[in-house]
Amino acid sequence: MSDRALLSRRSWPQVPEGALVLVPVGSFEQHGPHLPLDTDTAIAVAVAEGAAAELARRRPDEPVLVAPPVTYAASGEHQSFAGTISIGHEALRSMLVELVRSLSAWCGRIVFVNAHGGNLPSLSDAVARMRHERHRVAWAPCQAEAADAHAGFTETSLMLHLAPDRVDMTRAAPGNTAPVAELLPAMAASGVAAVSPSGVLGDPTAATAAEGERMLRRMVEDVCALIDAGEPGADGRLRRVREARR
Numbered sequence: 001m002s003d004r005a006l007l008s009r010r011s012w013p014q015v016p017e018g019a020l021v022l023v024p025v026g027s028f029e030q031h032g033p034h035l036p037l038d039t040d041t042a043i044a045v046a047v048a049e050g051a052a053a054e055l056a057r058r059r060p061d062e063p064v065l066v067a068p069p070v071t072y073a074a075s076g077e078h079q080s081f082a083g084t085i086s087i088g089h090e091a092l093r094s095m096l097v098e099l100v101r102s103l104s105a106w107c108g109r110i111v112f113v114n115a116h117g118g119n120l121p122s123l124s125d126a127v128a129r130m131r132h133e134r135h136r137v138a139w140a141p142c143q144a145e146a147a148d149a150h151a152g153f154t155e156t157s158l159m160l161h162l163a164p165d166r167v168d169m170t171r172a173a174p175g176n177t178a179p180v181a182e183l184l185p186a187m188a189a190s191g192v193a194a195v196s197p198s199g200v201l202g203d204p205t206a207a208t209a210a211e212g213e214r215m216l217r218r219m220v221e222d223v224c225a226l227i228d229a230g231e232p233g234a235d236g237r238l239r240r241v242r243e244a245r246r
Contacts, residue, residue, distance in 0.1 A: 005052040007065045016063035018108035020055070020227070023099065024048040024069035025123065025139075027116040030081035030192075032151035032200040034172040035159055037083045041071045043155070043216075044115035046162050047142045050220035051113065055227060062108070070095070074118045080193045089122045096126035100137050109136035111227055111238070127236030138232040140223045144215045149180045150192070152202015154215065161212030172207070175200025 003009045007021070026041025036042070045066075052064045075086035087095075096112070103110050114123055123139055130137045147154040152175065159167050176183065176196040183195045192199055230238035 005049065005056065005064060005066050007067050010065075015065070015106065017106075019063040019065045021065050021067050021103055021107045021110050022048040022052055023067045023103075023110060023112045025073065025096075025112050025114040025116065025119055026069055026071055027073045027075045027086075027118065028071050029075035029078040029084040029086065029116075029118075030151075030199045031155060032172070032175065032198055032204070034168045034170075034204060035151050035156060036163070036166045038071065039151070039155055039159055040073075040116040041069050042162055043142055043158050044113050045069050046158075046216060047115065047219045047223055048113040050216065051223045051227065054220060054224050058224070058228070065107075067103070070099075070112075073116055074122055075116070077118060077187055077191045078199065080191050081199050092119065092122040093126045096123060097130060100126070100130040100135050104135045104137075109138075111137070112139035113142060113223060114139055115142040124235035124237065127232075128234060131232065131236055138230075138236050138238045140226045140230070140238045142219050143222065144219060148177075148202030149183075150199070150201040151175070152177075152200060152204050153207050153211075154202070156204035156207035157209070157212035158215055159212065160207055160209040161216060164209060169204075169207075172204040173198065173200070174203040174205060177201075177203055 024044035026044040028037050031039040048066050052066050055064045072087045074089045074092045075084055078084045127137055127139050144154050175198050186194045226238035231241055233239055
C-alpha cells in the first residue's frame, strides 16, 4: 500500500476534506510462546491498509485514510501472562468515543477495523453511542472463516505471511483445542491461563504463509464489501443487508 493513505505521513494541509478514515483496533497481549504481543494490531493494520488500497481503486472520488492503530485495548483475560498490557473496557470505551468526536471534526465517516474479540463490548457500546449522537461511524471485524480462537492456525498463518521473521515456529505447539463455547465460563472466571497454560487456544503447527495470504485477502474483501454495501446494526457493526435487518 502507498504511504499516501497513511494519515501519519501527512501534514494537516494534505488531509483531504470528507475522507473515509479506517481506524485499526488491535491489542497488546500474549499470543502463545511463538507469536509477538502485537499480533492483533498487526492483523488489524494489514486489513485496514489492504481495504484502503482496494477502496481507493474502487471509488477514486472518496479519499480513504488509515489512522494510527489503537494498540492498548481490553485484554484482561490475558493479564496473567507477562507482556500483556490492557487498559480495560471503561478506558477503551472512553477512548473510542473521544476518537470519534475528534475525527468527526474533519473527516467524512469513520470505520473501526477490529481484530481482537475482547474489544467487542467496548467497541459496540462506543459506536452505538456515537451513532446516537449522529456521528457517521461503524465498525467491521477482521474475520476469517473457520477460525480457531487464539494464537492457533489462523493467527499463526496470518503472521507467517505478514511478519515471518517475528514468528518462532520452533516454539509452536497445540494448546487447548476445545470449542470456545466450552471454555468461556472458565475463561470469564479466571482468564485464558485457566484453560491453556501456554496461552494458545487452537493448534498452530500446520500454519503456513500461503494460507495466511489467502485469509488476509478474504478479510480485506469482506471489509470492503461491508463498507461498500453493508448496514450498521444496533451495535454499530457493519453487516450484509439481510443480516442487518434481522
